[in-house]
Amino acid sequence: MTIKTLLLAGGTLLGSAAAASASGFQVNLGGQQNIGMGGVGVGLSLDQAAMFYNPGALAMVRENGVQVGANFALARGTYMSSNGGPERHLQPLVVTPFNLYASFGPKEGKYKFGVAVYTPYGSQLRYADQWEGRYALTEINLQAVYVQPTFSYAFSPRFSVGAGLTMLAYGSANIQRDLPLPTGPAHLTLDGKADFRVGYNVGIFLKPTDKLSVGISYRSQIEARLKGGDVSLAGLPAAGSPSAGAINSQFTATSFDSTLPLPAMAAIGIGVMPTDKLTIGLDASLVMWNTYRTLDFAFSGNNGNAGPETPANSGLIGGKNISSSKRYYQDALAFRLGGQYKATDQLILRLGTAYDFAAVKDGYVTPETPDADRVIGTAGVTYQPTPHLGIDASFQFERFVKRTQTQDDLISNGTTDRVAGTYRTDIFIPGIGVRYSF
């Protein structure tokens, strides 16, 4: 199986967490064993998923192997307008963040090569029809797939380093909203693919004693550049109707450019192995979201709605060439704690918890990322019929802290392009993976 065929196969179940599984639209679902332990992994060297959590730890993973995992994330979100009215529910969507790892190297050698494919950012949300925020957003689907060749080198059994090239192999954004036209709501769809971009990740792994390990890792930011995405419009007044001239001439754009940051992340982790059977991990991570200041769209092209094409009547959406919306994200910390217990040679049990701080500040919450501080609980189990084969099941539950913003908050922040009200979201993420080592 080459990376390419895997990617193509992945396309059918490709996805991102429904309402991303960590702050902002970050997804921290790197490997099923780690997920069962609250998402820890920077200070551990459990399996090939080390390439995601800490490439420096890969050389400490003794066996070569291939592993694949998939998660089935279901977000249940509820919104209520500050003007009351019915609860508005997110439509239930199951999306499937996945991960795939393969590593190769001499069995007793000091180095390892690996390739990782994973989905570190993404979000898919579809709001209820007619919901109050329809003119801000009706639907969004952000996807990002990284492919990461990795190299890790162990200077000694106590110290290893690693680095990877994080390649944005696939990135896409589909953002939809209704337009409040005087002739009734119309619908705008922006759909674009990201250019191929390359970043890196690096990590250091230390094992001062057999019972203690420490890791530090860093993944660089990649700017997902959407160039020449498609603008589609539906529900404008029919050509020839009395209002068509006045309204349609404000909507001439056929394409858009935009940039979304996929932010850098730094993490530190500790692993404690008090007995052969028990492993405990503790991670702290910082996602550098404050780089996400505004979401800007530059519109271009001309669909002829304003008559013969001129520079002045080209690239308009609502009469403007650009739209800019404040995000003003803040760097987001997360703390994770988890452990596993090897009950028998065939059975490993896991539990974990995490607390993720919101990247979105008060009064800046948008429907596309109804972010909030999150309390996370996880559990997992591994069945190993042979020492070479492991089947890992995991379950992650996230409860978002209820978050309310008022219209006055929006006015004072200059963020009235979104809605006031209260958001509450839960995410359920069962997942399964298979590991084969040789």
Next chain:
Amino acid sequence: MNQIFKYSVPALGLLGLVLGGCQPTLDSPAASPGSANFATYVSVGNSLTAGYADGGLYREGQLNSYPNILSQQFATVGGGAFVQPLFTEAQSNGSGYLRLAGFANGSPTVAPVTTKLAVRGLYTPPLKDIPVAPGVTIPFQGPSRPLYTKFTEPVNNLAVPGILMADIQTPGYGSVAGNPYFERITPDANPYQTYLQRIQATVAALKPTFFTFWLGNNDVLGYATTGGASPSSVITNADTFKLKANRALAVLTSGGAKGVVSTIPDVSGIPFFTTVGPVLKATLTAKKVPGLVIMTGAAPGGPASGNRKQIGTADIRDASGGRQLFTLTASPFLGLLGQPTAAPWRYIFAQSNLPKVLFAPYLASIGVDTTAAFGVSAGNPIPSAFVLDDVEQGAVATATTAYNSALMAAASAHGLALFDANSFFRSVAANGLATNGVNNTAAYVSGNLFGLDGVHPTPRGYAVVANEILKAINAKYGSSFQGVNANDYRGVTFP
């Protein structure tokens, strides 16, 4: 391995769905009345309170009146029925109104709606002898006016379009010769009942526990919309205003009712005054016309009398500055600038309902020479009625300030909530108003908040007014009304 995958994937998916069945719920805070009682609500006011829109009173506007929206919120805390003098479905267009017919060169064009009217007959004023020359009079029949289908059941919404604070103790204001909207709801048995007496009768009969009071806009609006040119539309004396406001509020609070008093918005921010000037300014600037000649005030007299005024193009108000405001009614005539024309004067004269033989003497009395170039010569200036100039704006502002201090003092004296419509509409004019991600402004037609007459709100405009009033009520009485989603209410209807 494939086997395991095959079975576990659907199983896990199912598990997700089952667990996902737990939809997070949000406890909607139940609306509470706080310290006020909303059982019986009565509204007192003028066109704004009646739901008047697009230059007319019609059923859709009435259904979207801010008192009707308020009453629906009050119903959640035990508010009872709220009766409005609704036009019937069969007569749903009421007085008739303006609709947006289309666009000509990008500018909106309006047309009157004349079907399904609620006109029950016409009132014809008595014959009058009118002097046409020294010692000569002719008998003159003034134009007939429509009378509307009566609604004589008790109503909770006492609003009367057109009423001034100054009018509330005028006997006969509700007769056929008076205000047709008040006449419509005045009991046949008591045709000379004044508006204040009607409030008294309503308080006695319905025993309201809560009221809204938004009266007095027309005491300055009539003067303003006629550019200070109409001898009959003068600014009400501030003392008269205060006296009558206090009388009305004394009656309304006599049974212990609580309520909201609204202030009078500064009229210079409404589209009626802000739409034409900026376009005119741009045109004049492009054509390098340095300024215009206007008439000011209501006094007769020729070019030498002091009622002519030069205004610079730069002094026309637009976003960049300037003071002079042009009315929406001026719009059809500004294309004639620089040409000899009598058309603007014929339009102005027609408003006075005088016989045509008096047109020439009228022009003579104000020294207008219709063969002179319109708008750029003292002989044929822009009529006073088309411009609210800086001096007239000063008079409007002074009166508005005086009225509002009287209203605020009265609200405070009676311990009532205050909706400061003046500061609210000023903020809307300056910054617009976002409602659930939709940007609304005070712009004509495109702004969603003001209807086709440029003065009265659209249903969206009335909905945001209702929400603001609810905020004032919540603040004063500790109630917890949430208001409505204003986007559920339309702006201007496009064809």
